[in-house]
Amino acid sequence: MGKISLTGIKPTGMLHIGNYFGAIKPALELAALYDARYFIADYHALNQVKDAAELRNAIRHIAAGWLASGLDPQKVIFYRQSLVPETFELSTMLMAFTSKGLMNRAHAYKAAVSANTARGEDADAGINMGLFTYPVLMAADILLFDADFVPVGRDQTQHVEMARDIAETLNHNYHETLLVPPQAFVQENAAIVPGIDGRKMSKSYGNVIPLFSTEKELRKLIMRIVTNSQGVDEPKDPDSSQIFLIYRYFAAPDEVKTFEGRYRAGGMGWGDAKEELFRVVNRELSPIRARYEALMAEPAQIDRILAEGSEKARFIAARTIRRLRKAAGMS
Secondary structure, eight states: OOOEEEEEEOOOSOOBHHHIIIIIHHHHHGGGTSEEEEEEOHHHHTTTOOOHHHHHHHHHHHHHHHHHTTOOTTTSEEEEGGGOTHHHHHHHHHHTTOOHHHHHTOHHHHHHHHHHHHTTSOTTTTOOHHHHTHHHHHHHHHHTTTOSEEEEOGGGHHHHHHHHHHHHHHHHHHTSOOSOOOEEEEOTTOOOOBOTTSSBOOGGGTOOOBTTOOHHHHHHHHHTOOOOOOOTTSOOOGGGOHHHHHHHHHSOHHHHHHHHHHHHHOOOOHHHHHHHHHHHHHHHHHHHHHHHHHHHTOHHHHHHHHHHHHHHHHHHHHHHHHHHHHHHTOO
């Protein structure tokens, strides 16, 4: 068996083109290199989403989005975290090998404490155990499937490092390699797509272009992209224009070269530039949008795909649990 990569996908918020180029496409490319596994982390989402209908819809939205973007459930394992109960058994076992001090150092917990302190509130105000023990559940997600690599951004490496620490502590206790210590696969070249206001595209900034906007909505959003006051005849710097920076992700190399030339030569207004951007964006997103809409129209099909993938995942997970139970003296 080749090396294993594992990608967790939290079902919160809507997918946008920044997610598509920054996370989805790079993660799907790993399927050509590794034995790739992908999962919908719905238990992780409980820390943010407490409404059942909202969570159910978010799970299907995210699953349909990845499927529409090219994830092939026949070639990889695609499952839902909550349908693999072995995850939670392993999480409980890992708690016995995880120090509270390690959890105190988790970035998300420290950020929440810092925010509370800045407001003059009790340090742990509003912090639930789901947030505090989040790294242990994430470690269980990773270690259950003997993942060698976990693709993350540089700011997310701590979770993988913690999973590695926990695995090594457990392995040391039982004097054998029961769990594979994972490595962070840092995606240094992950795309950073600008939003319609020029800042990094982010739901928190409200500057996103949703991945599955209708054609009409897509054009309207693109026309809202912030530009400067340069006139039609003035040469323009493509590298300082978010229109051009977004265009590069969607256009063919020869189209990018031609578009750059039009920028530098002058004679192109911002309205024309936005129309050209809309053309190439809509060209790529139209088939993805159609696949997504077809999937969302058949929610039972999405549920079936996740259920089938989860059965495959459980077969692997059961081996890990049997191994650990035996080592711990539980079988």
